[in-house]
Amino acid sequence: MSDGPDSGRPAFTLVEVPQAPEAPAQDDVAALFSAPVQDGTRRKGDIFRPGPGPMVEFRGVTKTYQGNSRGLDGVSLRIGTGEFVFLVGPSGSGKSTFVRLIIRELRPTEGSVIVGGRDLAELRRGKVPYLRRAIGCVFQDFRLLPDRTAAENVAYALQVTGHKKAEVRRRVPEILSLVGLDGKYDRLPRELSGGEQQRVSIARALVNHPRLLIADEPTGNLDPETSLGIMDLLLRINRTGTTVLVATHDRHTVDRMQMRVIALQEGRVVRDEESSGYHDRTGEVPA
Amino acid sequence: MRIGMFFREALRSIRANAAISVAATVTALIAVFILGAFIPSFMYVRSAVDSQKAKVDVDVYIADTASVAQVNSLRDKLNGLRTDGTVAEVTYVSKEDALRIMRERLRDPSVLDELPSNPLPAKFNVRPTDAENADVIVAAVKDDPALDPTEGIVYPESTADRLLTAAKFVQWAGFALIGILLLAAVLLIGNTIRLSIFARRREVEVMRLVGATNWFIRWPFMIEGVICGLVGAVVAVGMLWGIKVGVVDAWAAGADSALTKTGSAAGTIAFPMLTLVLVGAGALLGAIGSGITLRRFLKV
Numbered sequence: 001m002s003d004g005p006d007s008g009r010p011a012f013t014l015v016e017v018p019q020a021p022e023a024p025a026q027d028d029v030a031a032l033f034s035a036p037v038q039d040g041t042r043r044k045g046d047i048f049r050p051g052p053g054p055m056v057e058f059r060g061v062t063k064t065y066q067g068n069s070r071g072l073d074g075v076s077l078r079i080g081t082g083e084f085v086f087l088v089g090p091s092g093s094g095k096s097t098f099v100r101l102i103i104r105e106l107r108p109t110e111g112s113v114i115v116g117g118r119d120l121a122e123l124r125r126g127k128v129p130y131l132r133r134a135i136g137c138v139f140q141d142f143r144l145l146p147d148r149t150a151a152e153n154v155a156y157a158l159q160v161t162g163h164k165k166a167e168v169r170r171r172v173p174e175i176l177s178l179v180g181l182d183g184k185y186d187r188l189p190r191e192l193s194g195g196e197q198q199r200v201s202i203a204r205a206l207v208n209h210p211r212l213l214i215a216d217e218p219t220g221n222l223d224p225e226t227s228l229g230i231m232d233l234l235l236r237i238n239r240t241g242t243t244v245l246v247a248t249h250d251r252h253t254v255d256r257m258q259m260r261v262i263a264l265q266e267g268r269v270v271r272d273e274e275s276s277g278y279h280d281r282t283g284e285v286p287a
Numbered sequence: 288m289r290i291g292m293f294f295r296e297a298l299r300s301i302r303a304n305a306a307i308s309v310a311a312t313v314t315a316l317i318a319v320f321i322l323g324a325f326i327p328s329f330m331y332v333r334s335a336v337d338s339q340k341a342k343v344d345v346d347v348y349i350a351d352t353a354s355v356a357q358v359n360s361l362r363d364k365l366n367g368l369r370t371d372g373t374v375a376e377v378t379y380v381s382k383e384d385a386l387r388i389m390r391e392r393l394r395d396p397s398v399l400d401e402l403p404s405n406p407l408p409a410k411f412n413v414r415p416t417d418a419e420n421a422d423v424i425v426a427a428v429k430d431d432p433a434l435d436p437t438e439g440i441v442y443p444e445s446t447a448d449r450l451l452t453a454a455k456f457v458q459w460a461g462f463a464l465i466g467i468l469l470l471a472a473v474l475l476i477g478n479t480i481r482l483s484i485f486a487r488r489r490e491v492e493v494m495r496l497v498g499a500t501n502w503f504i505r506w507p508f509m510i511e512g513v514i515c516g517l518v519g520a521v522v523a524v525g526m527l528w529g530i531k532v533g534v535v536d537a538w539a540a541g542a543d544s545a546l547t548k549t550g551s552a553a554g555t556i557a558f559p560m561l562t563l564v565l566v567g568a569g570a571l572l573g574a575i576g577s578g579i580t581l582r583r584f585l586k587v
Contacts, residue, residue: 103496126500133498143493147303157497159292204497 047123047130048116048211054078055212055243056102060111063097063267071097073267074111079245081211084238086254087247088278089264095247098264099216102245103135104128116211133161136205136242140217142197144189150176150200151185157204171207179203179233195226202233213237215246219253227253251278296507297514304483308515311479311576315519315569318472323527323565325468329461331555336454343418343450347411347428348438351382357433358409364428365411373420378412385409408435418451469572476576480512484584491584501585505578512577513570520569524562531558 056079063071072094079085087095100106101113104120113120116134123131144153151172158168176185179199189197198218205213215234219227231246231253238244248254254261255277263271301308347365349358368374380388385407390396415421421442429440484491494504556564 129495129498129500129503131498132496137496143489143496145490145493147299156494160494160497160499160503162289208498 047118047127048134049118051117052081053117054114055081055083055116056245057114058098058101058111059114061101061108061113062110063094063101063106064109070094070267071106072101072108072264075264075267075269076111077262077269077272079243081243082238082241084235084244084257084259085246086257086259086261086278087245087264088249088251088254088261089270090249092266093264094267095264096216097267099214099245099247102212102214103132103137129160133208134211136202136208136210136213138198138201138205138213138215138218140220142189142194142201144197144200144204146189149186149188150181150192150196150203153189153200154204154207157207161208175203175207176200179206180229193226194221195223195229198222198226198230199233202230202237206237210242212243212245215244215248217248217250218246219248219250224252228256231257249278254278293506293510297510300483300487300507300511301514304486307479307483307486308511311476311483311512311515311573312519312522314475314479315472315516315572316523317519318468318475318572319516319520319523319565319569320526322465322468322472322568323523323561324530325461325464326564327555327561329457329465332457333454333461334555336450336457339450343415343421343443345413345415345421345424345440345442346438347413347424347431347440348435349409349411349433350435351408353433357431361428361431361433362411364431365413365424368413368424368427372416373423374413375416376414378414380410380412382407382409408438410435410438469568472572473576473579476512476516476572477580478576479515480508480577481580481584483511484508484580488584504585505581508577508581509574512573514573516569516571516573516576517566520566523569524565527561527565528558 058075058077061072061075065071075094075098087098089095097106101108101120102115104113104123107121115131118131120131145156148156154172154175155168158171163171173185176182179202181196181199181203184192184196187196189200192200198221202215202218213234218234219230222230227250234244234246235257258275258277260274261271261276261278262269347361349361353361362377362379365374365377369377382405386399386405389407390399393399413424415424425440425442428434434440491504
């Protein structure tokens with residue numbers, strides 16, 4: 001992107017402190033997501049089936065890796081449209097398997113994974129890119145393209161979906177400004193701090209207005225304060241109607257947010273509670 | 288807009304992986320250079336053999352005692368072969384013509400004046416459409432009553448056979464070599480592109496993650512391959528041009544008069560045509576090389 005930091009920048013910035021729950025509905029995030037995402041309308045190239053059903057549904061999903069190690073073991077659950085869900089559990093409990101099944105990087109050994117009303121087993125290989133466009137993904141290691149600036153990284157996700165140049169030029173600064181990266185559009189990933197890189201990665205995940213945002217350990221490499229800012233951003237995105245799934249073992253964040261928590265242990269769901277913390281209410285570490 | 292973007296992506300990738308791009312380009316250069324040196328040589332040898340083949344004539348001598356009817360029947364036989372395609376041309380050379388030709392060839396034609404009569408027989412000079420047909424012609428007329436008993440039928444049998452063997456060998460060896468060269472070039476370029484992709488495996492992963500279709504990922508790599516192939520081909524053509532002007536043309540100028548004297552009509556591919564073929568081959572090598580390699584990377 002050749003845009004200077006001054007062109008087309010919206011006049012709002014992200015406030016770093018966590019917002020009160022009764023934050024005004026006309027949040028800047030909401031302002032950007034002009035298209036309502038829950039009204040059942042379909043966007044161009046959208047492969048999700050409109051309907052009131054859950055965003056993600058696992059039906060008896062087992063994933064066995066080579067050598068018989070289990071990633072997931074008979075998991076059945078639903079994540080409703082518009083929910084904010086934490087997926088918690090120690091390393092190796094199956095969180096990453098869960099995430100990779102949703103974006104169809106993996107296919108289940110048994111059972112079915114249904115995303116946006118589509119059974120992923122029936123999704124042709126050529127359609128997988130369209131599934132991924134409808135899902136925003138954020139990873140612990142950011143997964144940015146190292147030889148591209150922040151703006152170019154975000155622009156790439158738009159170019160992939162065939163957006164016009166003018167559209168790219170308008171939306172990229174908007175979204176970067178939204179995640180709090182004003183004035184850093186032309187920095188390469190290595191010139192940004194971890195938190196800033198994660199913001200770029202979130203901006204990239206958001207720029208296509210996904211129905212579902214998946215974050216796999218988004219704060220794993222970040223200090224607590226930065227983590228707070230990132231989580232706040234995710235929460236505000238959720239308020240626009242985007243379903244958000246965060247896989248994490250960052251207990252402070254989970255405890256603070258008091259959202260639905262799904263706890264995995266050795267590939268099984270050991271706990272699934274609304275408005276909960278990292279540990280269950282008895283204060284016990286999930287066995 | 289799409290094409291422009293793919294092009295920019297390709298150029299970006301070439302710059303970011305300069306060493307690998309140079310390797311691919313040099314690979315293409317070597318392949319195209321060898322191809323470019325080989326094609327004209329092959330064509331020259333083939334055309335030389337062909338022009339020799341065209342000179343395999345069959346002379347059917349006619350007995351002085353043959354009647355007009357017999358000669359006409361022989362002529363009809365030969366013309367019959369022409370209509371079925373084995374013979375290209377039948378020329379009657381009368382006794383007088385034969386003598387005149389002999390006179391022209393001799394350094395001192397006055398010896399012929401001593402002859403009491405014309406000893407040379409008349410003949411049909413038969414030019415087959417293909418040297419291979421000489422045997423058919425011989426078989427068709429070898430028992431004809433009009434044949435001169437002493438001269439009979441004369442044709443350079445062993446020369447014809449050897450030429451035919453050589454021609455076939457040159458042809459098959461040539462095709463086989465070109466095939467092997469092209470295959471080697473495709474694999475080499477593919478391998479180089481694979482390095483380039485391997486160096487950016489994570490990048491491809493990210494592209495897939497944000498929902499890039501396989502073609503969207505593939506195009507820049509293909510264009511990258513084509514650019515490397517084209518640049519390599521152009522440099523190779525430049526080198527070949529230098530060699531042609533500096534070495535081959537000089538040599539041919541010296542050899543030219545000798546060649547024309549022996550009546551060799553051997554030619555080879557024109558340089559502009561060769562350039563076109565080679566540049567096309569370079570581009571194709573790049574595209575196919577990267578295309579094949581990408582197939583393996585984009586599965587899942």
